[in-house]
Amino acid sequence: MSEVMKQLVVFDFDWSMADQDTDRWIFEVLAPDLRRKMKTLKNEIQWTDLVAQSLREAHSRSITKDQIIHALEIMPFHPAMVRAVTNLKARGKTTFLCLSNANSVFITTILKSKGLQELFEEIVTNPAEWDPSGLLKLRRRVDPDGPQHTCAVGCSPNMCKGEELEAFLLRNGVQYDHIAYIGDGTNDFCPILRLRSQDTVFCRTSRGLQKRIEHEGESQGLKCNIQYWGGAWEIEEKFSKL
Numbered sequence: 001m002s003e004v005m006k007q008l009v010v011f012d013f014d015w016s017m018a019d020q021d022t023d024r025w026i027f028e029v030l031a032p033d034l035r036r037k038m039k040t041l042k043n044e045i046q047w048t049d050l051v052a053q054s055l056r057e058a059h060s061r062s063i064t065k066d067q068i069i070h071a072l073e074i075m076p077f078h079p080a081m082v083r084a085v086t087n088l089k090a091r092g093k094t095t096f097l098c099l100s101n102a103n104s105v106f107i108t109t110i111l112k113s114k115g116l117q118e119l120f121e122e123i124v125t126n127p128a129e130w131d132p133s134g135l136l137k138l139r140r141r142v143d144p145d146g147p148q149h150t151c152a153v154g155c156s157p158n159m160c161k162g163e164e165l166e167a168f169l170l171r172n173g174v175q176y177d178h179i180a181y182i183g184d185g186t187n188d189f190c191p192i193l194r195l196r197s198q199d200t201v202f203c204r205t206s207r208g209l210q211k212r213i214e215h216e217g218e219s220q221g222l223k224c225n226i227q228y229w230g231g232a233w234e235i236e237e238k239f240s241k242l
């Protein structure tokens with residue numbers, strides 16, 4: 001590869017940057033019965049709506065903002081991931097984008113607790129905010145009453161990460177020599193289809209993205225390089241060569 005001058009690193013958040021799933025973790029910590037209820041209802045209610053509903057139920061039983069923040073701060077997050085992104089950013093040629101189906105409060109709370117609040121150029125996710133009573137109000141990024149994505153790759157309702165990545169590249173206006181995408185889930189398949197032959201997906205093993213790459217990668221025309229990893233220490237190793 002010729003020398004890369006401008007590089008974009010795109011991160012999924014849950015199980016990619018972090019070693020857990022924020023939406024599920026806070027209920028596992030604070031209200032396991034709500035976690036069970038989410039598992040029961042997840043095929044009936046759209047996921048972001050279900051998390052919003054569960055947050056309202058948690059609030060109604062007096063689970064506090066501080067408790068939720070604490071649960072986020074103790075969520076598994078590998079020190080090697082902090083080193084990997086900090087060192088790569090310090091080398092100067094890399095822009096970081098977060099594309100996540102979690103929400104703005106979960107992500108920024110965790111990033112702040114790791115000293116990474118300045119890492120991302122943009123965090124594309126579902127909007128959330130604390131109301132004065134300590135309820136975390138969450139809504140879908142894509143208004144369910146407005147136009148929905150037209151993606152045919154199998155993206156679930158709300159965000160299509162492929163469309164979101166293309167929209168970021170358009171409004172950002174920079175030509176990147178290399179795009180790296182770090183992901184683990186089935187909804188990370190659509191954006192990596194938009195990558196070019198010089199780009200790289202860093203796919204976490206044993207999860208939905210690996211299965212989709214194996215089953216659909218060739219038929220859907222996946223062009224980018226594929227590198228697999230299991231633990232963040234391997235991302236640290238791989239990022240040192242970017």
Ligand SMILES: [Mg+2]
Nearest residue numbers: 012014015185
């Ligand atoms: Mg994920």
Ligand SMILES: [Zn+2]
Nearest residue numbers: 151155160190
């Ligand atoms: Zn899509």
